[in-house]
Amino acid sequence: MSKNTGEAVGAPSDRNTGEPPALRFPAWRKFRRNRGALAGMVLLGALAAAALVAPFVWPFDYARGNLSAQFHAPDLIHWLGTDEFGRDQLARVLYGLRLSLLVGLVAAAINVIIGSIYGGVSGYVGGKTDDAMMRLIEVLYGIPLLLIVMLLMAVFGRGVQNVFIAIGLVYWLGMARIVRGQVLALKESDYVGAARSLGASPVRIIFRHLLPNTLGIVIVAGTLRIPEAIFIEAFLSFVGLGIGEPRASLGSLVAGSLGNLESQPWLLLGPSAAISLLMLAFNFVGDGLRDAFDPQMQR
Amino acid sequence: MLHYLLGRIVQCLVTLWVIATATFFLSKLIPGGPYDTDKLPSAEIRAQIDAYYWLDRPIAVQYWHSMARVARLDLGPSYRFLDQPVQRLIVRHFPPSAILGLLALVISLGLGVPLGIYAALRQNRPGDWLTLGLAILGVSVPNFVLGTVLLYVFVHRLGWFEVGVIAGPQWPSLILPALTLAGFSLAFVTRMTRASMIEVLRRDYVRTAIAKGLPRRRVVWLHSFRNAMLPILTYLGPLAAALLTGSFVVEHIFHIPGLGEFFVQSLDDDPPVVLGVALFYSSLLIIFNLAVDLLYGVVDPRIATGARAQK
Numbered sequence: 150m151s152k153n154t155g156e157a158v159g160a161p162s163d164r165n166t167g168e169p170p171a172l173r174f175p176a177w178r179k180f181r182r183n184r185g186a187l188a189g190m191v192l193l194g195a196l197a198a199a200a201l202v203a204p205f206v207w208p209f210d211y212a213r214g215n216l217s218a219q220f221h222a223p224d225l226i227h228w229l230g231t232d233e234f235g236r237d238q239l240a241r242v243l244y245g246l247r248l249s250l251l252v253g254l255v256a257a258a259i260n261v262i263i264g265s266i267y268g269g270v271s272g273y274v275g276g277k278t279d280d281a282m283m284r285l286i287e288v289l290y291g292i293p294l295l296l297i298v299m300l301l302m303a304v305f306g307r308g309v310q311n312v313f314i315a316i317g318l319v320y321w322l323g324m325a326r327i328v329r330g331q332v333l334a335l336k337e338s339d340y341v342g343a344a345r346s347l348g349a350s351p352v353r354i355i356f357r358h359l360l361p362n363t364l365g366i367v368i369v370a371g372t373l374r375i376p377e378a379i380f381i382e383a384f385l386s387f388v389g390l391g392i393g394e395p396r397a398s399l400g401s402l403v404a405g406s407l408g409n410l411e412s413q414p415w416l417l418l419g420p421s422a423a424i425s426l427l428m429l430a431f432n433f434v435g436d437g438l439r440d441a442f443d444p445q446m447q448r
Numbered sequence: 449m450l451h452y453l454l455g456r457i458v459q460c461l462v463t464l465w466v467i468a469t470a471t472f473f474l475s476k477l478i479p480g481g482p483y484d485t486d487k488l489p490s491a492e493i494r495a496q497i498d499a500y501y502w503l504d505r506p507i508a509v510q511y512w513h514s515m516a517r518v519a520r521l522d523l524g525p526s527y528r529f530l531d532q533p534v535q536r537l538i539v540r541h542f543p544p545s546a547i548l549g550l551l552a553l554v555i556s557l558g559l560g561v562p563l564g565i566y567a568a569l570r571q572n573r574p575g576d577w578l579t580l581g582l583a584i585l586g587v588s589v590p591n592f593v594l595g596t597v598l599l600y601v602f603v604h605r606l607g608w609f610e611v612g613v614i615a616g617p618q619w620p621s622l623i624l625p626a627l628t629l630a631g632f633s634l635a636f637v638t639r640m641t642r643a644s645m646i647e648v649l650r651r652d653y654v655r656t657a658i659a660k661g662l663p664r665r666r667v668v669w670l671h672s673f674r675n676a677m678l679p680i681l682t683y684l685g686p687l688a689a690a691l692l693t694g695s696f697v698v699e700h701i702f703h704i705p706g707l708g709e710f711f712v713q714s715l716d717d718d719p720p721v722v723l724g725v726a727l728f729y730s731s732l733l734i735i736f737n738l739a740v741d742l743l744y745g746v747v748d749p750r751i752a753t754g755a756r757a758q759k
Contacts, residue, residue, distance in 0.1 A: 288459070291733065292467050293693065300478075389712070403596055
């Protein structure tokens with residue numbers, strides 16, 4: 150996606166610092182020059198701000214209905230109309246947006262943690278252990294992961310925490326591979342040898358010396374995980390496995406509008422636009438990050 | 449080659465065994481049994497039902513029994529449909545899903561690849577921008593949103609299609625579900641083809657071919673296209689997975705009595721079906737992935753299939 154249209158490599162802002170520009174965050178500068186990524190950032194910021202500020206500003210509650218105001222079409226009071234319990238649809242959409250962001254962040258964080266530990270141990274210990282651990286990942290890759298998440302949700306039951314756990318537990322495979330690759334490259338470096346000769350334990354080396362140095366790549370890969378997690382949560386809620394009433398998820402809101410499509414089509418607008426814009430923003434940011442850090446990096 | 453194939457088949461079987469084991473124990477944890485908890489039948493009848501499903505044995509015995517049965521391609525009786533073996537239920541529900549999936553696959557590749565090539569040949573011109581814009585939109589709009597919007601616009605508003613009829617003379621009713629199912633993959637394939645094609649068009653041998661004065665059509669289709677297709681081939685595996693999981697959503701929206709909808713309905717109260725469908729889907733994916741890997745070795749002679757196994 151990146152369109153580096155002829156701008157000079159050494160941007161003017163670098164002139165006064167006396168440092169060679171390439172040594173300071175070249176990726177960040179590359180990212181900043183990517184117009185799509187910046188637009189994505191702005192959109193993402195706007196959505197997040199709306200979601201966070203909403204409960205303090207918007208007069209309606211997402212859960213409290215008003216039975217005398219069922220199925221209102223959009224007007225100046227209820228901008229996106231009301232649902233079958235007279236609940237304000239905009240409040241519900243903003244709540245769903247908040248939940249989506251939360252699920253995305255938490256699930257991605259769990260993926261990062263599990264993946265880092267697994268990949269770190271596998272890469273550092275090496276040998277037979279590494280072989281066995283990587284073979285296990287290969288086997289797990291053959292499984293349709295979404296099926297397992299759905300099964301876990303059927304076991305745990307609906308609920309926000311359960312969505313975190315189910316997604317977090319399943320989608321760390323790619324992360325483990327990335328971290329392992331990084332650790333394999335890093336563990337031969339001198340500073341790790343120095344730490345080892347000082348008698349540092351493997352646990353200390355992995356957690357204090359190796360994993361912190363993989364952080365950059367891991368954060369980028371983790372960011373790419375977020376929209377996937379958001380989609381999965383919305384998908385689960387859409388098919389009735391994710392988040393239940395009275396809470397609102399963008400997925401369950403779309404599912405709710407499906408039943409009233411004929412008579413109350415406006416209910417579809419809010420949640421559809423919200424999740425599509427959110428995914429769009431994350432995709433732009435993700436593409437920008439990927440181009441900036443490592444064009445070869447995939448899944 | 450034969451050695452590699454055998455190794456891969458063993459690996460596939462191990463994967464299937466892991467899935468079968470995981471789903472077996474997970475489905476044991478799902479609350480609910482073969483009878484309603486609201487109106488419990490008498491103790492004798494319950495004992496009979498339990499014996500029918502082997503639920504009166506220790507879990508280890510159940511597990512062994514279940515695995516042995518699966519090995520014989522028998523998935524056992526369903527909870528909801530007492531006298532129906534799960535494999536028969538799967539065979540009954542699969543055809544609509546398969547038709548939709550194939551249609552979506554054809555749309556994704558048949559439209560995505562030409563669009564990607566078109567965009568690559570017009571890089572940074574309006575046609576390219578338009579294609580790319582649509583593609584990023586296609587990757588971003590979730591399938592359940594796309595399906596619901598299509599349903600509203602073309603069925604409720606315009607009344608061009610009917611919903612819930614599969615096969616027979618009403619084949620147009622397949623168009624919307626197939627488009628919904630293909631949406632994401634179509635956009636993804638377009639972007640991938642474009643990126644891959646652009647990369648190949650920059651290669652030295654392409655420049656040589658052009659410099660040699662070969663006709664453009666020949667350079668594009670003979671020299672570039674074949675090499676640009678290799679990354680698409682690796683995406684076929686995830687593509688199949690996306691089409692499988694998309695079916696849960698699409699069949700729900702368009703009221704199609706397929707396997708995806710059946711699986712979602714069975715999740716709460718029919719563990720044998722859950723186990724069976726999970727295994728069935730996984731086997732499909734695994735066979736598909738194996739076929740793609742072998743195909744890769746055929747299409748790209750640089751890859752010695754045996755050597756890939758060493759990696």
